[in-house]
Amino acid sequence: MTKVYVTGMGVVSAIGNNVAENRQSLIEGKTGLCKNAQYFSSKYTESHPFGEVRLSDDALRSSLTTHDTHGLTRTDLLAFRAFEEAIHDAGLTAKEWSNPKTGLISGSTVGGMVLTDQVFEDGSLRAQSKEFLESYDYCSHTLRLIESYQIQGVTDTINTACSSSANAIMLGARLIRSGRAQRMIVGGTDSLAKFTVNGFNSLQILSDELCQPFDENRKGLNLGEGAAYLVLESAELAAGKRIYGEVAGYGNSNDAYHASSLSEDAVGVLAAMEAALVEAGLAPDQIDYINAHGTATGNNDLTEITGFDKLFAQLPPFNSTKCYTGHTLAAAGGIEAVYSLLSISHGELYPGLHCQEPIAPVGQLPIANYQSQQEINAVLSNSFGFGGNCTSVVFTKVK
Structure with missing residues (x-):
């Protein structure tokens, strides 16, 4: 059974727009949580901290190499941003990422619910635009990535809430170890949305202060957004490449x-x-x-x-x-x-x-x-x- 190595990574989060920026913020102990979110609209943005990616939707679109961004929600745009960094970090060519032995497993829960108001407008037949009509489900980002990059291998979208992208990593590694794939691009994406913010607030676990994990006086969580992808390759494909680590278990x-x-x-x-x-x-x-x-x-x-x-x-x-x-x-x-x-x-x-x-x-x-x-x-x-x-x-x- 072959070993599974990580040969590429991409990430966008509240503490950086790429892997290098994220690492620097971690080294400096610099949080990305703050009040008054710039791009997310909610009645809670003044009173609650959020982990917002510091890029507008337009800035995300302009940073992508794909030309067709029509109908991409913020969840999708974050996915594309991290996905592109990962495949380029791994040095993949178009021939490699569209090889039938290369697959994509991604996780999302928010999906198109980021457009909470637009979903309501469309459901009420009052929307002025139909641009996002096919983008409301949780798997639309995966479908658009498949389409844009002509991915022909095993593909799937996982929705197990907050363990989704961890399960994507697990499934991708299992497919490689079993010989069903040689390379898998795995990860997940989610963006801030009124639907989820209101939901967590109704559970009374949304904190109006900076979160304090593992502190006796913790008040609850702060919600954030972002995306991350890993390129997993079999030991045979990874030979001679830079390797970040092994998915060992x-x-x-x-x-x-x-x-x-x-x-x-x-x-x-x-x-x-x-x-x-x-x-x-x-x-x-x-x-x-x-x-x-x-x-x-x-x-x-x-x-x-x-x-x-x-x-x-x-x-x-x-x-x-x-x-x-x-x-x-x-x-x-x-x-x-x-x-x-x-x-x-x-x-x-x-x-x-x-x-x-x-x-x-x-x-x-x-x-x-x-x-x-x-x-x-x-x-x-x-x-x-x-x-x-x-x-x-x-x-x-x-x-």
């Missing part, structure tokens, strides 16, 4: 506990982490860093810490990078995979932000300061979605 579980909460005994969280470690052939003490899901909600952080306490005799350095980007929903697993691979390839640990008082039962603070020249051989990245869908991915250093 993955695990998925569902605790079937509640529609919007995880079981407090961490049964699903623990099962996903254990399965990922088994697949990677690693013991818990071989994990050097954990990029936690860490939404800063009461339920998530307590459940995840409980899972850590049950799995690790000594908890390794951990943090949640959602204090930089906000919770980017389906894009979170992909964005955090990029950050995990940056830690491995550059030997760096990035600080968690806004955490002062650790929560029980572990009582350990996230990484407090930027650390360079670290030996990071294995990283565990967690992504948990509504409905109890829990996914963990293990990335390892290729020596």
Whole structure:
């Protein structure tokens, strides 16, 4: 069974419009969360921080190499931006990305719901324009990428809420390891939308302050937007290329506990982490860093810490990078995979932000300061979605 290597990455988020800018913000401990969002319209923008990408829709369109941007929503534009960086970073040619052995798996939950008002207008037969009529579902970005790049391999769109792009990575790696594909482009995209902001607010987990993952006094999450894609290649295709790391293991579980909460005994969280470690052939003490899901909600952080306490005799350095980007929903697993691979390839640990008082039962603070020249051989990245869908991915250093 072939190994699966990451040979290209692309990302756009509140802390940068490409991989290099994202890394620099992580090094500097510079959050992208702030009030008064510029491009997202909502009654909550003055009172609540959001992780908004610092590019207008027009700026996103003009930055793309594709010429047909008609009908692309902001969710789609973010996907195209990160996708293009990833394939160019991997040095792929048109012949390679349209090869039948190259596929695309992407995750999204917001999709065309970013145009909440436009959807209503169209549904009421009052819309002035029909430009976005085919763009409202969650898979439209994938279909447009397939069309624009003539992708002929296995394609799919995953909607498992906040674990979507982590599951895309898992599925892409499994397709390569089983011989059904040789190269997969995997990740996800989501944008800020009234529909999701109002929904999270109705759950009473949207914080009006900067989020504090794993802090005893956390008030809730901040929502963000972004996209990230990884180019996964078999060991044969990756030979001689720059490699960021290996997708060494993955695990998925569902605790079937509640529609919007995880079981407090961490049964699903623990099962996903254990399965990922088994697949990677690693013991818990071989994990050097954990990029936690860490939404800063009461339920998530307590459940995840409980899972850590049950799995690790000594908890390794951990943090949640959602204090930089906000919770980017389906894009979170992909964005955090990029950050995990940056830690491995550059030997760096990035600080968690806004955490002062650790929560029980572990009582350990996230990484407090930027650390360079670290030996990071294995990283565990967690992504948990509504409905109890829990996914963990293990990335390892290729020596």
